[in-house]
Amino acid sequence: MPTIAISNQKGGVGKTTLTVHLAAWLATQGLRVLVADADPQANATAWLCGGERHQSAFWRLLIAREKVENVLITGRWGVGLLPGSDETGDAFITLAALHRPFDAIAQMLRQANQVLQPNVLLLDMPPSKAAGFRELLFAADYLLVPTQVERLSLHGVQYMADTVAELQREQGHAPRLLGVVPNFVRARTIDHGDHLVDLVGSFGPLVWPAIPLSIRLSEAATYGTHVWARDPGCEAAKAMEQVCRRFIENMASSQRPSAFSRQEATGSEQATNSQ
Numbered sequence: 001m002p003t004i005a006i007s008n009q010k011g012g013v014g015k016t017t018l019t020v021h022l023a024a025w026l027a028t029q030g031l032r033v034l035v036a037d038a039d040p041q042a043n044a045t046a047w048l049c050g051g052e053r054h055q056s057a058f059w060r061l062l063i064a065r066e067k068v069e070n071v072l073i074t075g076r077w078g079v080g081l082l083p084g085s086d087e088t089g090d091a092f093i094t095l096a097a098l099h100r101p102f103d104a105i106a107q108m109l110r111q112a113n114q115v116l117q118p119n120v121l122l123l124d125m126p127p128s129k130a131a132g133f134r135e136l137l138f139a140a141d142y143l144l145v146p147t148q149v150e151r152l153s154l155h156g157v158q159y160m161a162d163t164v165a166e167l168q169r170e171q172g173h174a175p176r177l178l179g180v181v182p183n184f185v186r187a188r189t190i191d192h193g194d195h196l197v198d199l200v201g202s203f204g205p206l207v208w209p210a211i212p213l214s215i216r217l218s219e220a221a222t223y224g225t226h227v228w229a230r231d232p233g234c235e236a237a238k239a240m241e242q243v244c245r246r247f248i249e250n251m252a253s254s255q256r257p258s259a260f261s262r263q264e265a266t267g268s269e270q271a272t273n274s275q
């Protein structure tokens, strides 16, 4: 099933926020969701596990060679999780010194997909300078890029597009850019409006609905829940739902085989594979 990397060269742009909200929303639609926390900061793990700490799944799978079913844990909303910790970075560094990291990481994720059979695998990515970044990206089918809408942030999106092109050239495979998700948007400010126009100018229909700057989203992270639980009627809740619906639509219309269908996207009463 498709592996989607949620990534941006920059930190603090909302990668983990988007990963956790997509995971929560898809899981409550009845889909089997697997999150692989590939960031050594392990924020997705803390969020999905109420602050509990876990050993790094990447270390246990790539270096200690454990079985994926022993490493899997179940997080909030029934989301399957391959947890992260600071050992995740050590795993990627060790791997790079040992042998071919591109093959090893791709094989690890393929195996997780085969054994655990999720409908979707979301990869919460580390920063671009971190070990394992290019290898993880190589292993993904699709790429989602959350971004702020400052001028320099737009360079970060271009950097991701360039990295994808480079991977394609050098390794013969790269994820397809699924969408760019503007985040922290202040709709009524002129500069954000201008930068959004620039973003659409560069990436056209790949620009997804914008998520507003909202205290409700930072509260969701603080309290280990999602924005719909904090305030279902707020703008950020509505925007995040639009983003999730867009995700389902794109997956359903993608050419790769996947378990997504429009039927599954219409509501939990029709959902299959409930956890």
Ligand SMILES: Nc1ncnc2c1ncn2[C@@H]1O[C@H](COP(=O)(O)OP(=O)(O)O)[C@@H](O)[C@H]1O
Pocket: 010, 011, 012, 013, 014, 015, 016, 017, 018, 043, 183, 184, 185, 211, 212, 213, 214, 215, 217, 218, 219, 221, 222
């Ligand atoms: N739209 C938003 N409005 C307000 N705060 C947000 C928004 N998106 C994310 N945040 C907060 O910004 C911080 C960074 O977000 P995070 O998802 O951890 O970024 P990344 O994973 O890219 O480093 C977190 O404290 C998160 O709660």
Ligand SMILES: [Mg+2]
Pocket: 015, 016, 017, 039, 043, 044
């Ligand atoms: Mg993060």
